[in-house]
Amino acid sequence: MRIAFMGSPDFAVPALRALHAAGHDIAAVYCQPPRPAGRGQRETPCPVHRAALELGLPVRTPARLKRDAAGHEAFAALDLDAAVVAAYGLILPRAMLDAPRRGCINIHASLLPRWRGAAPIHAAILAGDAQTGITIMRMEEGLDTGPMLLAEALPIPPDATVGALHDALAAQGARLVVRALAEAPPAVPQPAAGVTYAPKLTKADGRLDWTTDAATLERRVRALNPWPGTYFDHGGEQVRVLAARVEPGTGAPGTLLDDAALVATGAGGLRLLRLQRPGRAAQDADAFLRGFALPHGAMLG
Known part of the structure; x- marks a missing residue:
């Protein structure tokens, strides 16, 4: 399948590697632009950028997507079957959401509709939840409101840190998104009840x-x-x-x-x-x- 991958932090790297290993034609990898880091404040590519270069994949690092008609056209020109999104960091406008034939598919680190938003792993531990999980969903313009393709629970150990849970969910998400592309499960609307939000932390x-x-x-x-x-x-x-x-x-x-x-x-x-x-x-x-x-x-x- 011809796809684009859109992600930036460590959480997204296992999914990129799994999709590449599964033989998908990754036409482009989108991620956040390099930013100053470390004592010398040298321009440093994000983890997904580094992984993509290691795999020999073309990388695109737009600073913004909204009101970027040329960028939307370049995305559409990739002629994609699907785009896979995992903690990318930029909101995809309607023109990009609609471009791939099977839409844009997101790896979200919670059992939706619980913990929509930017920090679902942190929120689950803060709330004392007994479990969390991964939801593979088809994206729409709302914040994590799209219909669900797959969901799988993961117990939260009583001593879990966000770092350990992050790594377990990243591996789980990589496995499930490969399965979602292979099986094309029907999209199911999210339940109307039980919606909670996990705002960005500072x-x-x-x-x-x-x-x-x-x-x-x-x-x-x-x-x-x-x-x-x-x-x-x-x-x-x-x-x-x-x-x-x-x-x-x-x-x-x-x-x-x-x-x-x-x-x-x-x-x-x-x-x-x-x-x-x-x-x-x-x-x-x-x-x-x-x-x-x-x-x-x-x-x-």
Whole structure:
């Protein structure tokens, strides 16, 4: 089948590789333009761009798609059977959605209609969901509103971080999209009930609010690891929390209840298990506390 692939981050790479291995004719790979990164701020291609070059595939990196008539014509000229989209980062206008004969097919990392939007993996952990999954859907102009072709659930382990769940869903999505193209299952409308949204996250979402209950904070630590990361302020530094555990504890929220990093929250205690200072390596709490004081009775910001 003649297809285009449209994706940018690591999540999309397994799908690109699986489609290539399945023998599809990938006429073009669309991804975000190279951007400055690292200490030298060198122009760096995104993960999909790098994978496409490794596979010898042609790459297109438009900065925008809306109101780009020439770009729409170039896309239509590819004469595609389908386009596969996975975390591309740009909204496809109607002219592009309608160009492929079988439409544009999206790999979405949730069981739609739950967690439409930009951060479905994070949202599932934050909410304490028991499962998530992959939905292969036919795209339309609404935000993740299109009819579903395939869906498959994936249990969320109680200790899952967003990084681990991301990798499992990426592999699952790669397998399912290959199957969707091969089997051409009928499109089924999404249920009208149960719609939720997962907005884009920012660095500010990582600040730990100690007035929140400990169970919610523990999920936030897992849901925002590795990005954007959770943190608190103390001693003039912003300290990242990479792992934590709920334990009994009572006190004013933010107060350290012992000398081993047990923090009082809005309900219960949160034991900080792995921490990181700016510019330093991450450490387990016992090693961290030998070089950074978090004394009993201190208040964390």
